[in-house]
Amino acid sequence: MSKTNAGYFFEDYRVGQVIRHAVPRTVAEGERALYHMLYPARHALYSSDVFAADCGLESSPLDDLIAFHIVFGKTVPDVSLNAVANLGYAEGRWLAPVWPGDTLRSESEVIGLKQNSNGKSGVVYVRTTGLNQNDEPVLSYVRWVMVRKRDLDAPAPEMVVPELAKTVAAGDLTVPGGLDFTDYDFDLAGEPHRLGDYRVGEVIDHVDGVTIEEAEHMMATRLWQNTAKVHFDATHREDGKRLIYGGHVISMARALSFNGLANAQMIVALNGGAHANPCFAGDTVRAWSEVLDIAETDAPGVGAIRLRLVATKGAGEGLRGEDGKYLPHVLLDLDYWALMPV
Missing domain, CATH: 3.10.129.10 (Hotdog Thioesterase)
Known part of the structure; x- marks a missing residue:
């Protein structure tokens, strides 16, 4: 039996299946420096502990997209290693800031399957949740991916296409505890x-x-x-x-x-x-x-x-x-x- 991982193919998924993704990752302050080296990111709240403290936070959290990329990256070996294309996102919510020293991991639930008419691939819908070391969710989103079949003769699963909200309602947005823009410094923010x-x-x-x-x-x-x-x-x-x-x-x-x-x-x-x-x-x-x-x-x-x-x-x-x-x-x-x- 092979000890290597060839990844999931379309026929390997089942609606309701929950996948706990390897490998947990502890993030550090260097993550911010690398992110700002790779992208021209300058938003003040993610650049300055002092600015963040003046806005009511304990310090500057890591950029929101750092959390997204790490949580997403964990899912790739199980969800999209054999993908033809990443098709879309929905119902994404940042639920808590990620701080240097946090350890992130990901879990995904298969919420939909639809085989393509060519019989060579199908669309897999998953809801992924990123959790920290306290098992608190920091991020949740749905994505759908077109994945190849290993066995073209494998029978098509029952089609399940989830109903997804077109937008996250404003009332469902999570504002980090303590955030306060009353004394916001527009000069230091840049505009x-x-x-x-x-x-x-x-x-x-x-x-x-x-x-x-x-x-x-x-x-x-x-x-x-x-x-x-x-x-x-x-x-x-x-x-x-x-x-x-x-x-x-x-x-x-x-x-x-x-x-x-x-x-x-x-x-x-x-x-x-x-x-x-x-x-x-x-x-x-x-x-x-x-x-x-x-x-x-x-x-x-x-x-x-x-x-x-x-x-x-x-x-x-x-x-x-x-x-x-x-x-x-x-x-x-x-x-x-x-x-x-x-």
């Missing part, structure tokens, strides 16, 4: 714009671009212990290219959004998202955001802003063509909630 300065429908061009480097994306993906073959093995694709991890594009676009959204400090929900087209080394990533909604919270001075974050590459304008499909220059379409001073 004067507060929640009331934004309007639903407003589009913000984040101006700057970053060219993706081969080595940097592989270092980032290793940092999250993401083992997906397409990100590392140039022989795994017919074109001989390494596919850039979609989360690398998310972090790059979020970091670029600082220019225009410096005060959208904490991501607290992921309503939906799609990796619209592949990204490869040499592509230059740019980003724009659209304001979708604005809401109040019960925390002093803290409001919530719902944003569509779109990452693009090369020339081209717009989001979708007349056929409803994403245009070739669109890399990412992400819908999320962030906390911002009112």
Whole structure:
């Protein structure tokens, strides 16, 4: 019997199955430095213990997307090692800050299965929860992945497609305990714009671009212990290219959004998202955001802003063509909630 792990194939999943993912990971302060080296991330709450303390927190937590990448990376050997594509996200909620010294692990429950008409692959829906050393959930999200079949003759499972909320309701957002933006320092944060300065429908061009480097994306993906073959093995694709991890594009676009959204400090929900087209080394990533909604919270001075974050590459304008499909220059379409001073 082979001792190596070939990963799960479509016929290996069952609705209701719970997978406890290896390997727990203790995160340290160096995680922040590496993250800020890989991406132009400058949000003040994640950069300064003093700024975070002035906002009511004990110190600066680790960037919200560090938590996402680590929790996501744990799931790859079990959920997406044999994936054709990562198709989407829904119902994502950040439930507690992650602090240096925390130990994170992941669990996933299979909540849906649908075999494709070609009989060669199928879509697997999982709800993943990231937990800390106290078994407290820090993050939860649903994603669906197209996974290859090992045995093309394996019978199709009963089709179960979960009903997923289109958005996380503003009332269900979790605001970290103690967060208080009453005495928020806009000078140190980098921009004067507060929640009331934004309007639903407003589009913000984040101006700057970053060219993706081969080595940097592989270092980032290793940092999250993401083992997906397409990100590392140039022989795994017919074109001989390494596919850039979609989360690398998310972090790059979020970091670029600082220019225009410096005060959208904490991501607290992921309503939906799609990796619209592949990204490869040499592509230059740019980003724009659209304001979708604005809401109040019960925390002093803290409001919530719902944003569509779109990452693009090369020339081209717009989001979708007349056929409803994403245009070739669109890399990412992400819908999320962030906390911002009112």
